[in-house]
Amino acid sequence: MKIKCDFCKTEYNTDDVSVGPVQCAICGNTWRVAPPPRKNTWLMFFASLCALLSAIIFAIAVITHHQATTATRGPLVAAVSAVDTTTDENGATHIVVSGTITNVSDEIYGMPDLIIVSTDDDGRVLAQQKFMPSATLLDSGASVEFKHILSPQPAGVKKISAHLAEFQVPSGEKE
Numbered sequence: 001m002k003i004k005c006d007f008c009k010t011e012y013n014t015d016d017v018s019v020g021p022v023q024c025a026i027c028g029n030t031w032r033v034a035p036p037p038r039k040n041t042w043l044m045f046f047a048s049l050c051a052l053l054s055a056i057i058f059a060i061a062v063i064t065h066h067q068a069t070t071a072t073r074g075p076l077v078a079a080v081s082a083v084d085t086t087t088d089e090n091g092a093t094h095i096v097v098s099g100t101i102t103n104v105s106d107e108i109y110g111m112p113d114l115i116i117v118s119t120d121d122d123g124r125v126l127a128q129q130k131f132m133p134s135a136t137l138l139d140s141g142a143s144v145e146f147k148h149i150l151s152p153q154p155a156g157v158k159k160i161s162a163h164l165a166e167f168q169v170p171s172g173e174k175e
Helices: 041-073
Strands: 002-004 011-013 021-023 030-032 076-087 093-103 114-119 125-131 143-149 159-164
Touching: 076 159, 093 159, 114 143
Parallel strands: none
Antiparallel strands: 002 011, 021 030, 076 093, 093 143, 114 125, 114 159
8 A cells, every 4th residue: 555644745655554643754744544445345246247247238139139140141141252344255345243152051051043133322223133053052151152244234333242032131231
């Protein structure tokens, strides 16, 4: 504990707190040291309990959010990894969409059709194209890559995304 002389402000470090008068070794001033404040054990217990409950509630919220996200998306998740352009032998330019489909469940799933959606700045759907990925079944935790050449796109396409036909993302959810 630190104590300080009231007169000359000399500081002392002490392990033993005396309740009686203390005399300064520098100036000779004598003063009484107030005992250190006691910690309220019930207050400490209550604060610890609140911290523990907060941690439990936070963990439950994170787990629930993860389960809700997985349930919304379904067991298979499609993600676009690249959007490139290519020119065919007739000189026409086409958009090539590449990506992966991942099975995030613990079961084997049959592969549904993949829908490539083209949207504008406001999120309005301008075009949709459906095709069947190369794999027919997808094991638990496995991924399969896809590549699809889109037919000519309307003007104003700003975003291209991929969705599985049987596991559509609800219209209000952002990706």
